[in-house]
Amino acid sequence: MPMTPLEEIRHSCSHVLATAVLRLFPEAKLDIGPPTETGFYYDIDLDHRFTAEDLVRLEAEMRQVADENQPFLRKEVSREEAVEIIRSRGQERYKLGRLADISEGEKISFYQNGEFIDLCAGTHVRYSSKLKAFKLLSIAGAYHRGDERNKQLQRIYGTAFANKEELAQHLHQLEQARLRDHRKLGRDLKLFHIDEEVGQGLILWTPNGAVIRQELQTFISEELRKQGYAQVFTPHIGKLELYKTSGHFPYYKDAQFAPVLESDALARVVAENCPCGEVFARLEAVSGQLREQINARTGRETITADRVRPDADLLDGFMLKPMNCPHHIKIFASQPHSYRDLPVRLAEFGTVYRWEQSGELNGMTRVRGFTQDDAHLFCTEEQVAAEVLGCLSLVRTVLSTLGMADYRVRVGLRDPDSNKYTGEAANWDKAEEACRAAARTLGVPFTEEPGEAAFYGPKIDFVVRDVIGREWQLGTVQVDYNLPIRFDLSYIGPDNQPHRPVMIHRAPFGSMERFCGVLIEHFAGDFPLWLAPEQVRILPISEKTIEPARALLARLRAEGLRATLDEHSDKLGAKIRRAEIDKVPYALVLGQKEAEAGGVSVRSRARGDEGVLATDACVARLRAEVASRALPDRRKATPA
Numbered sequence: 001m002p003m004t005p006l007e008e009i010r011h012s013c014s015h016v017l018a019t020a021v022l023r024l025f026p027e028a029k030l031d032i033g034p035p036t037e038t039g040f041y042y043d044i045d046l047d048h049r050f051t052a053e054d055l056v057r058l059e060a061e062m063r064q065v066a067d068e069n070q071p072f073l074r075k076e077v078s079r080e081e082a083v084e085i086i087r088s089r090g091q092e093r094y095k096l097g098r099l100a101d102i103s104e105g106e107k108i109s110f111y112q113n114g115e116f117i118d119l120c121a122g123t124h125v126r127y128s129s130k131l132k133a134f135k136l137l138s139i140a141g142a143y144h145r146g147d148e149r150n151k152q153l154q155r156i157y158g159t160a161f162a163n164k165e166e167l168a169q170h171l172h173q174l175e176q177a178r179l180r181d182h183r184k185l186g187r188d189l190k191l192f193h194i195d196e197e198v199g200q201g202l203i204l205w206t207p208n209g210a211v212i213r214q215e216l217q218t219f220i221s222e223e224l225r226k227q228g229y230a231q232v233f234t235p236h237i238g239k240l241e242l243y244k245t246s247g248h249f250p251y252y253k254d255a256q257f258a259p260v261l262e263s264d265a266l267a268r269v270v271a272e273n274c275p276c277g278e279v280f281a282r283l284e285a286v287s288g289q290l291r292e293q294i295n296a297r298t299g300r301e302t303i304t305a306d307r308v309r310p311d312a313d314l315l316d317g318f319m320l321k322p323m324n325c326p327h328h329i330k331i332f333a334s335q336p337h338s339y340r341d342l343p344v345r346l347a348e349f350g351t352v353y354r355w356e357q358s359g360e361l362n363g364m365t366r367v368r369g370f371t372q373d374d375a376h377l378f379c380t381e382e383q384v385a386a387e388v389l390g391c392l393s394l395v396r397t398v399l400s401t402l403g404m405a406d407y408r409v410r411v412g413l414r415d416p417d418s419n420k421y422t423g424e425a426a427n428w429d430k431a432e433e434a435c436r437a438a439a440r441t442l443g444v445p446f447t448e449e450p451g452e453a454a455f456y457g458p459k460i461d462f463v464v465r466d467v468i469g470r471e472w473q474l475g476t477v478q479v480d481y482n483l484p485i486r487f488d489l490s491y492i493g494p495d496n497q498p499h500r501p502v503m504i505h506r507a508p509f510g511s512m513e514r515f516c517g518v519l520i521e522h523f524a525g526d527f528p529l530w531l532a533p534e535q536v537r538i539l540p541i542s543e544k545t546i547e548p549a550r551a552l553l554a555r556l557r558a559e560g561l562r563a564t565l566d567e568h569s570d571k572l573g574a575k576i577r578r579a580e581i582d583k584v585p586y587a588l589v590l591g592q593k594e595a596e597a598g599g600v601s602v603r604s605r606a607r608g609d610e611g612v613l614a615t616d617a618c619v620a621r622l623r624a625e626v627a628s629r630a631l632p633d634r635r636k637a638t639p640a
């Protein structure tokens with residue numbers, strides 16, 4: 001694919017970076033330097049560890065190269081010539097391997113700028129002087145070819161834009177993102193903790209973060225109740241057989257934790273001297289009976305004969321739940337249903353576990369255990385459209401309450417030329433039209449993306465844009481024709497005959513972990529009063545008002561407000577500063593005069609000093625602000 005003009009600028013910067021690296025560190029061995037979505041990098045093998053000062057020197061040298069106005073010249077060569085060029089430059093270590101990646105018959109090209117020449121397919125800007133706005137940003141470790149078994153190289157990241165204004169804007173956004181980083185704020189505001197000894201990617205919700213999660217869950221649950229959902233609870237594990245029936249195992253086994261074996265079963269395979277590979281094969285195998293059932297239900301060879309083993313060979317175990325669907329399906333199937341009962345809407349803040357590579361883990365937004373705001377709706381074909389609409393209206397309510405009005409949706413449709421999709425074409429048409437129609441009602445931009453449907457049905461994804469313009473993919477609504485078949489679900493229709501229900505999976509906010517991580521960054525830790533872990537802090541001016549301050553604390557807590565009292569003996573200024581650092585929405589200053597008059601001096605984090613209010617009026621106002629789930633009414637600029 002040809003590069004866009006911006007990609008050409010960024011990729012050319014990679015070459016110029018490599019040029020500068022070789023000028024300052026001639027012994028460096030180069031790997032590759034592609035453009036990225038927001039800039040560029042180059043992977044470099046060098047014994048010297050790059051420092052921040054090196055980045056400054058390298059950037060200055062890059063500017064020098066740009067000033068030299070070097071043309072980027074393309075040179076097509078034979079494989080032998082290519083090897084010769086690479087050897088003459090002493091760059092055999094990685095470049096020969098990269099050369100070998102180019103298949104026979106493909107063109108082999110080099111690009112030269114000044115004294116530097118690099119194996120590259122292109123394309124680039126015509127002259128290095130076109131590179132006017134770039135910046136080196138950071139150094140990270142990166143395994144050669146992304147493989148942990150290979151040597152770790154040093155990756156220098158940078159970014160570049162067509163002009164200085166766009167670069168400045170991007171750097172400002174990066175700075176904002178750094179200030180809002182949920183990992184940093186999570187630590188500063190004591191919202192969550194990740195402990196290596198508990199495990200990477202496993203979130204420990206500390207008391208402050210737990211408040212936010214609890215409030216969000218309460219809010220979402222209230223909305224679900226209004227929409228006729230029923231709440232359920234299910235265990236964190238389920239038998240392997242369940243996931244063989246659903247198809248989640250072994251198809252998605254790489255994205256899941258390995259099965260948990262019962263100790264008896266484990267002892268048995270050990271006693272049999274069963275080799276490890278055989279243990280896995282026996283875990284993954286199915287009984288002839290299960291294969292027959294699933295193939296009969298799906299009407300095709302869903303489970304192939306080679307997966308079948310004699311019953312005596314099968315090894316059962318448990319899985320950490322990768323999805324909540326099979327558990328909810330079993331709840332639905334535990335009772336007979338008539339069309340009059342439908343839709344059945346089962347909701348659970350259900351915790352699931354997925355295996356993510358450790359390099360992919362990131363604070364709360366990429367984790368190995370997370371709690372989905374999950375629900376499964378079982379409905380008739382005719383009800384799909386209305387139910388999808390209901391899901392979207394919930395999303396709209398929640399996002400607008402959180403001040404996230406800026407979002408778009410993607411409607412994933414089937415690829416009409418592919419046959420990987422299960423279910424009848426006519427049903428697909430109806431479901432796709434239902435998703436499209438529902439998306440239209442949102443009044444936000446939506447795109448249709450053919451080929452992006454799940455194999456079992458179309459879906460709607462939500463992408464929100466936060467206050468500094470970054471996009472976050474949240475959760476989805478998916479229509480599913482497949483699992484009701486695999487689990488042989490049915491309801492009795494008006495004709496007294498059994499019919500197949502349609503399932504809708506929906507977790508519109510994705511997971512509580514991810515959603516909270518996004519919210520921390522969206523609010524920069526300045527949560528609206530109803531979400532703030534500490535809503536009010538009482539600041540007595542001196543020893544003399546400690547007693548009335550304690551009485552006020554008891555009063556606020558009795559009124560259901562999350563209040564604390566700063567009993568430190570330092571000056572009021574220090575107490576105010578501390579409340580600001582902790583981002584407490586309200587500080588109530590209590591001096592003797594106010595105490596005697598039955599009032600408090602109110603300092604709002606959003607609006608500053610608000611003067612003295614009678615205690616009753618103050619309590620009433622705080623309670624009203626919590627109850628309305630109002631967003632902070634900011635007169636101050638974005639917090640530092």
Ligand SMILES: [Zn+2]
Pocket residue numbers: 011015111118120121122123124
């Ligand atoms: Zn290139």
Ligand SMILES: [Zn+2]
Pocket residue numbers: 323324325376505506
């Ligand atoms: Zn599901």
